[in-house]
Amino acid sequence: MAKPEHEFFPVTDVDYTLCPGDDPKIKERILAADPESRVATRILRYEPGADSTPNGVQVHDFWEEVYILEGSFTDLELGKTFTAGMYACRPPGMRHGPWRSDEGVTTFEVRYRVQ
Template sequence: MAKPEYEFFPVTDVDFTICPGGDPKITERILADDPEGNVATRILRYEPGADSTPMGIQKHDFWEEVYILEGSFTDLSLNQTFTAGMYACRPPGMPHGPWRTDEGVVTFEARYRSKWDDA
């Protein structure tokens, strides 16, 4: 199954929901997803003071591209802070996080599988 087809629509029509892990300070607005493939396009929001340490280091079995729209957050494993205007492209299996933010952060993310991943 593929992500659904959508023409332009206001993303504010999609509510933020609490991300897996259950921290109410870490929410996502799923814009499009493929439930069978565990891939999505989303806006991720960490409120000020959010900390994903309980979720540990993340590794996915899909590609993930992230663009920071607003704010900043710190990768606690790398002890490095990333700010608005920065971009990451993570292949499957690349470790990242956990994350913490003092000011809050909003990112745009695209998750997908490559036709070459199983080759």
């Protein structure tokens, strides 16, 4: 299975939902997803003060590309803060997080697998 076909639509038509971990300050807006392979395109939002420490360091078995639309957050393991306009491309197995955002952050993310 693959992500579904979508023509342009307002992303505001898609509600934010809680991310895994159930922190009410960390939500995602899933724009397209393939439930079989667990890849997705989403907008991720951390409200001010959000902290993903309970989720620990993340390691995925898929590619993940992330662009920060607004705000900033800090990778607590690296001790580095990343801001609006910055981009990351993470291959499978790359460690990242946990994250904290004092001001809040919104990212656009694309996850996929390479055959």
